[in-house]
Amino acid sequence: MTVTVLMVAEKPILAESIAKILSNGKLQSRKGFNGACSVHEYSDNFLGKPARFKVTSTCGHVFGLDFPPKYNNWDRVDPVDLFSCATEKKEANPKLKMEKYLSTEAKGCDYLVLWLDCDKEGENICFEVIDCVQNSMNRGASMDVVFRAHFSAIADKEIKAAMKNLIKPNLNESLSVDARQELDLRVGCAFTRYQTRYFQDKYGDLDSTCISFGPCQTPTLSFCVKRHDQIVEFTPEPYWILQTTIDTPSGKTIKLDWSRERIFDRDVANVFLSRITGCSAVKLTSITSKESRKEKPTALNTVELLRVCSSSLGIGPAQAMQVAEHLYTHGYISYPRTETTAYPSSFDFNFVLKQLKNGQFDTVSQQIMNDGIQKPKSGEDKGDHPPITPMKENSGHLSGDQLRVYDYVTRHFLATIMKPCKYMVSTFKFTASTEVFTLQSRKVIDPGFTAVMTWQQVNEDESFSDFKEGAEYNIQKSQLDERKTSPPDYLTESELITLMERYGIGTDASIPVHIQNISARNYVTVESGRRLIPTKLGIALIHGYRKIDPELILPTMRSEIETLLNLIASGKQKHSTVTSHALEMFRQKFKFFVLNVAKIDALFEDSFTSLADSGKPFCRCGKCKRFMKLVQARPQRLYCPTCQETLTLPTGKDGSVRLHGEHKCPLDNFDLLYWAASGGKLSDSWSFCPFCYNNPPFEDMKKGSGCNNCTHPTCKHGMM
Template sequence: MRTVLMVAEKPSLAQSLAKILSNGSATSRKGFNGACSVHEYTGQFHGENVRFKFTSVCGHVMTLDFLPSYNNWDKVDPAELFAATTEKKEATAKLKMPAFLEKEGRGCDFLVLWLDCDKEGENICFEVIDAVKYSMSKPRGNEQQIFRARFSSITDTDVKRAMANLSVPNESEARSVDARLELDLRIGCAFTRFQTKFFQGKYGDLDSTLISFGPCQTPTLGFCVERHDRIQSFKPDTYWILNVELLLPGDRRLQIDWERVRLFDREVIQLFHSEIKQHNNAIVVKIDKKQKSKARPVALNTVEMLRTASSGLGFGPQHTMQIAERLYTQGYISYPRTETTQYPANFDLKGTLRMQCSNSQWGSYAQELLNNGINKPKQGQDAGDHPPITPMKPASEDVLDRDSWRLYDFITKYFMATIDYDCKYLQTTILFNIGEEEFSVTGNEIISPGFTSIMSWKSLSPDASLPSLKTGDTLPIRDVRINERQTSPPDYLTESELITLMEKFGIGTDASIPVHINNICERNYVTIESGRKLKPTALGVVLVHGYQKIDIDLVKPSMRAAIEEQLTLIAQNKADFHEVLSWTLDVFVKKFQYFVENIADMDELFEVTFSPLAATGKPLSRCGKCKRFMKLITAKPARLHCSTCNETFNVPQNGNIKLYKELKCPLDDFELVLWTTGGKGKTYPLCPYCLNHPPFPDMKKGMGCNECTHPTCQHALEQTGVSNCLECDNGTLVLDPTSAPKWRMCCNRCNVVINMFENAHKINLTDDSCDECQSTILKIEFNKNKTPLDNGCTTHIGCVFCDPILVPLVEIKRAVALRRRKGGQKSSRPRRKGPKKPKDKMAQLAAYFV
């Protein structure tokens, strides 16, 4: 029996699709990578009985990156990145996805790709093909082996239709994604590395780990700063309006509006005020009644969903897409990434509406719409991708989480509104004359609410009923007043408005727009204020102004829009991949060179906005060179700066840094500092100089004392390491000497923390190892009043993982056998044996190398 391997984009999607295609008969097993399951069943494929294996990936299988030799920021000139060699490597190494796909594809006869039906999905198709094709069985003659399933929703009908109409993957669309990835990598990394190193080396309060540039991200930020500049440069003008109030029968009042609206000259409006005050009545000169309508919406696409979710539901774009993808995977809505706003001709509008008749909130509305007959949807735009976003099966509030229900509620109501009728209302306008001046009042009366019955947020605001008047009637004037007001500045851009601008100027795609907005927030370029308004930070403003001073094209949307046009041509097989790549990179190489030559123009703006490193931070520890205090700069990225030596030392991020008992590194005399994530997290000492300049060949930049291979230092791995980590492959459990009296061990590579011995006041590592697990034997001295030992003993020597007395006092009660290195090299397990501690540094180094 031949085998068909089928691959979806997510594990949950593979499970849903396999359940539909197997009619619930599939059996499941876990894949060897632990993340993906394999669902197996038998069935028909091209007229023969076959065995189906349905599995998935977890997003992209591969990612594009530079060769490791180009990843050293200190040694590589950013300009080299435009021509640097790149490679495809595993997107998530721990998932071992290529190996998993190769194993499951071994011996398979056919491959059916069920990746998402967009350009990214096409790109992942070819990543899966590359991983599987060499392990598949050879085809019989000219037999086609690789197929593509195209679907828009997880419903029985759509999925089985896709299975019956398999096509082939689109290589042109996949290549357009490759081009975008390579351009963004080369351009973004070159600019980002240069400006990050330049400005973080001079200023201490930038409060951003990375000063990034992106061909899409930067124009997105530019929109926000442009609005900010308009607000800052706005100068209010004073103007005046006339408020006239008429008296109606029954002591009711009617406010009427001046047709001139407002004047900016106080003396002139006082003349009009005096003129009107001379009259006692207003005369009705015309009554105008018109029937108007408020149009129902076109079908829902991604951008409109993101806009409304931000302004109406308070969801950020990225959060909205995460919810929408989850609803799609669960089968509640159709594919959420689409630019189309027109239903296909064969779309079952009545069937989709009929599914909602059982809903307790809008079921009666759906049934009434079916009974009265649905309206023909408005003509939208067919972008040639997926159908508009619609509900695919009924849901209730008790089966979805709160945010998922709110988005599903919006999508369903929006769909029903598109097939309802327009809102019709009668607009009545009464015109008055007071002397030579004209005034009016307008009111609306609902004739038929139409779609606003279900989209209540679109309904017309209720107006006070107008009086019954006819031409020639007069009403006494009760009051005439002059009101002074001022023009107001525009408000900061909302996410909804920003999405509209990005769509208008072609910045990003429906899939990437949320990512770009999220990036400028995470980079501390903008902050999200009340009402989902985006307010640029000082860093965001200075960056955009700097780009404008040097090269305005870097921040203008037209540059990215031109690139997107070229990428679209690649996807349509109308442009050559290499030509587009070469042309675009040539343009940006010249722009980068000009940017570097004129960086001083941007630096002038930074100088007046931010403080230099020497004037930032608080004194913390002494420099090993000049013996003066270095300052700790806590703004991102955290670092230590010596103003005397004019040197900056990076420290670990996302934790707190404090002085460690004024102890010094035996190699360079720098005072040690402690990095900690709090009382329940990891803590370890580090030398600022060794962290940035590894002292030994087997150490890497960024290693603290808990990974230092110094042979005799009391803080190094030799003196504090207990056992190999229980979870990760290369880590060592290190005793935290600062954790007393609640002692703990922490892995020096991963986040494993083991709590132990709360009543011990001293722990020492011995030179012996456990015979069973090879962990270092500990000597523990307990508090004499709280000792767990028999007969009041306070000292015990044993293995924390094997000793029957110590095991109950440790949270994790298992150890890992030590992994020894081959070829007689030094064991990765900490050992205590060796010569006594030399007295001077040269002797220490000699002992290490000998």
């Protein structure tokens, strides 16, 4: 009897590769009903029985974590409740109908083999897949019929070995991901909602539709602000260098480098100057030559691609990933999300070189094949995907950013299998009195990989071949130059990526998102040279957190959470113990933040225009201190944001609003109370305070007098 085995990978491309390898290329493929995934079928044996294999995939996580709908009303939910309220799993991408798709494909299957990526996220997706298929498999999805393939690379040998050594999915690793999701959700949303509401409509020039906080984005912003602070706090220090010029044999004038480089004490510098002023010439005491080399790069992974795109091509990380995805889906480059910088042992360099034969790299790839492929640098195999390499030549269809990224990927690939760049450095040592000066010249012996990575070329300096050892050369001029130390420049995107990688903030796939976030939320702007300059808002926030609780912005915050989560993954602590401990810790931090938030207010007051100077109507009831909202066109209608009931205020014959309106909300335990200014005629634009509903006549607002008789007891809920 033939059994049916369902095998599930993390992405469509992997399902295809695995099926091709295990079926030795004999497979039938069809598109799945969700349009994104495919099913690849073949026959073989499984557990000693003849078997039909169906290989398909998810597209990353099937589910994501969120709050139940009733907790998504920012006006009705106290953010502190987000630390303890219920959470629920929702389909990560409803368009893909992934749950339905997997359960449909699982119908009639006897066994499940999980081929998800071999990291904690992959382990978590294993259990998401099990959830999806357990009701439609022949005998459910108990651990007797569920297996996990553990592979360290997507290569023939590894995949076949994994199939022969199936294990079970790791529940603890999956639970550690559940814990991360819960922590990130509760902490991020609680802080974000609270501070958004707190700062909203309080300052004249603050655009505050969303003031977010997150365990990755906030430390990311903090790096940018830290550099800003270093620049602002920098005090330039004067220093002195001894500038000495000599006459060369060929009659030119040349500047020598002083071996003491620079001196920070003027008197000391003057002592050295006085030693030289007595000399009319320097003596060339030695000429030494040494071969030097510039090493070629290791194979390309995602983070390095992002760095180069930003620093050399001026393409931001999010845009770079989008371009790389396009190049990948159109067959120009290999899978662009990988941490691996080592080529698999089976990598066919000749095949790739032949693919490039008819394009602009024809000559160089031909030459590499003739000269022999040089062994690439060792790099690191993270077991995900091979490094990013070109897959075919540019047939002339690429242009703009696509062409530039493709061009870089190709040059990087070629460079990894070329020779290092070798050059000769000649050092000329001159002495005069006690002082030593040098000159250096470089001469390229073999350009090696810099023939394709032209921006890395060694600059050949002027040749000093007419200098003779032992000869003396006239000093033309010797003087002290006063200079000042200068502050560092703003952080570049590429430096930020390096810092994030070093501190484990975000992943190769999420780093671009975090950087995009801090820009979209108006915390930084991207300036020339893709330098990240923090805005007033970004600076005030980070300085504020630093005043209240510096741990909130520590670069190590993320990795410390990871350390806690790893206790779950390694089985040393229970999921519930770690989660409740970490949540309680952040709940305390949150409460402390709320108690001390006025410290940030003080910074905002320094950075932004006050209400009074803004020229916009604001509430003067004495408690709200916020802008009033302007209601256009239908001023006489109000509605309750809790139960959505609308209320039309009665108007007199002359169109003026005379009466107080009252609304008893059946869904909430307090009543909304409205009143209109007596006798005030409502114009088309009419303002009210979203916190206490204070709504003086518009005419009065324009005069700036406001209304001072607000008595509303709750000052809590907003109205539209």
